[in-house]
Amino acid sequence: MNIANAPERMIRASSTTGTHPGYMPGFGNDFETEALPGALPQGMNSPQRCNYGLYAEQLSGSAFTQPGPERTWCYRIRPSVKHTRRFKRIEVPYWLTAPAIHDDIISLGQYRWDPVPLPEDGRPLNWITGMRTMTTAGDVNTQVGMAAHIYLVTESMVDEYFYSADSELLVVPQEGKLRFCTELGIIDLEPSEIAIIPRGLVYRVELIEGPARGFVCENYGQKFELPNRGPIGANCLANPRDFKTPVAAFEDREVPSTVTVKWCGQFHITEIDHSPLDIVAWHGNYAPCKYDLKTYCPVGAILFDHPDPSIFTVLTAPSGVPGTANIDFVLFRERWMVAENTFRPPWYHKNIMSELMGNIYGQYDAKPTGFVPGGMSLHNMMLPHGPDREAFEKASYSNLGPEKLDNTMSFMFETRFPQHLTPFAAKEAPLQDDYIDCWAGLEKKFDGTPGTK
Ligand SMILES: O=C(O)Cc1cc(O)ccc1O
Numbered sequence: 493m494n495i496a497n498a499p500e501r502m503i504r505a506s507s508t509t510g511t512h513p514g515y516m517p518g519f520g521n522d523f524e525t526e527a528l529p530g531a532l533p534q535g536m537n538s539p540q541r542c543n544y545g546l547y548a549e550q551l552s553g554s555a556f557t558q559p560g561p562e563r564t565w566c567y568r569i570r571p572s573v574k575h576t577r578r579f580k581r582i583e584v585p586y587w588l589t590a591p592a593i594h595d596d597i598i599s600l601g602q603y604r605w606d607p608v609p610l611p612e613d614g615r616p617l618n619w620i621t622g623m624r625t626m627t628t629a630g631d632v633n634t635q636v637g638m639a640a641h642i643y644l645v646t647e648s649m650v651d652e653y654f655y656s657a658d659s660e661l662l663v664v665p666q667e668g669k670l671r672f673c674t675e676l677g678i679i680d681l682e683p684s685e686i687a688i689i690p691r692g693l694v695y696r697v698e699l700i701e702g703p704a705r706g707f708v709c710e711n712y713g714q715k716f717e718l719p720n721r722g723p724i725g726a727n728c729l730a731n732p733r734d735f736k737t738p739v740a741a742f743e744d745r746e747v748p749s750t751v752t753v754k755w756c757g758q759f760h761i762t763e764i765d766h767s768p769l770d771i772v773a774w775h776g777n778y779a780p781c782k783y784d785l786k787t788y789c790p791v792g793a794i795l796f797d798h799p800d801p802s803i804f805t806v807l808t809a810p811s812g813v814p815g816t817a818n819i820d821f822v823l824f825r826e827r828w829m830v831a832e833n834t835f836r837p838p839w840y841h842k843n844i845m846s847e848l849m850g851n852i853y854g855q856y857d858a859k860p861t862g863f864v865p866g867g868m869s870l871h872n873m874m875l876p877h878g879p880d881r882e883a884f885e886k887a888s889y890s891n892l893g894p895e896k897l898d899n900t901m902s903f904m905f906e907t908r909f910p911q912h913l914t915p916f917a918a919k920e921a922p923l924q925d926d927y928i929d930c931w932a933g934l935e936k937k938f939d940g941t942p943g944t945k
């Protein structure tokens with residue numbers, strides 16, 4: 493069943509329909525915001541007593557001593573130690589964490605999947621139960637690597653909260669609208685936008701318009717940052733002002749609630765009697781944000797040849813080895829193709845990085861058919877791939893006038909680590925068994941005589 497045809501009964505719409513309180517522009521800025529006047533101390537972080545009887549608490553997203561430390565000061569109704577009680581382990585069987593290598597699964601191969609459908613039994617899915625891990629890479633215990641997930645959401649979390657101690661999440665919606673009610677404010681998210689939810693931040697996810705499906709890159713390592721622009725200079729690509737961080741918004745609600753924590757790949761639940769989204773004011777540079785991919789300004793080939801896809805990097809998460817990302821988030825969006833005497837789609841290649849791609853909408857130039865919106869592909873470390881036969885023939889023989897690639901948005905989670913398929917990706921998700929055949933028709937053109945064929 494296609495997600496778009498899901499019966500109405502599967503969709504439990506969100507109760508949160510209020511207008512959004514607003515966002516602040518900038519990437520990694522030192523923001524300050526208060527939902528009540530005077531809630532934020534001025535000139536200091538820890539006054540003897542805070543206004544409104546609030547508790548001051550620091551959320552540290554980096555080592556204290558990291559150059560450019562990332563932290564946020566929160567002024568909240570209760571310290572967050574009151575938001576966790578005794579933990580009970582629970583199973584979340586479809587959300588897997590590296591290392592997760594299964595002897596009976598072969599990750600060596602070119603793989604492609606159709607969009608993951610909603611479960612046929614109609615059971616509702618929320619942000620936690622609807623997460624489907626496709627690949628894992630690296631090791632959460634050493635804080636390197638990533639996981640790629642598909643989420644399917646048909647119901648809101650109600651009095652249920654979550655945080656991941658393992659990871660920052662990069663969320664890439666493909667269908668439906670979600671609202672992330674976080675400790676630091678509210679983010680509404682729809683296709684063509686992305687959100688970054690920092691490690692350790694508590695939130696619940698509501699369904700605004702559903703069902704919702706999308707992709708998640710779970711980053712176990714250093715945070716995503718804007719790439720160095722090198723000779724490109726100060727402008728284009730993702731411009732910092734287009735990132736939006738929510739203003740403070742809090743809840744003062746005393747109702748039985750749960751908090752689920754993802755910690756070293758395990759899930760634990762704790763019961764509390766109030767909403768943990770109780771931060772009235774905050775300041776700092778460790779905060780969630782969203783970004784509209786339609787504001788991404790691509791820079792590309794304006795005379796000849798096809799550059800490396802790194803020119804389309806939106807965000808990069810460093811690995812510690814200079815220039816060798818733990819994860820690059822790369823965007824293939826609408827753009828003009830003008831290169832002369834050039835094979836314009838991606839060249840055939842074999843790459844030490846492993847490439848997981850997803851289609852948000854439209855057609856991807858190297859794969860005109862089969863790689864559909866909501867679908868994913870994986871070209872793992874040192875596995876050759878490139879345009880299918882149809883794309884090769886068209887690009888080799890078409891007249892090369894300026895051409896706009898319109899209505900197209902695909903992306904890549906590219907990591908320096910090999911990606912391992914999960915049992916879900918290998919056995920349950922709609923894997924295209926015949927994907928490899930897209931190259932079968934590439935014929936031998938060489939006949940020993942010179943000249944282009
Ligand atoms: O494999 C792919 O389609 C992604 C990709 C695109 C590109 O323009 C160059 C290299 C590359 O891996």
Ligand SMILES: [Fe+2]
Nearest residue numbers: 841847871877
């Ligand atoms: Fe590639």
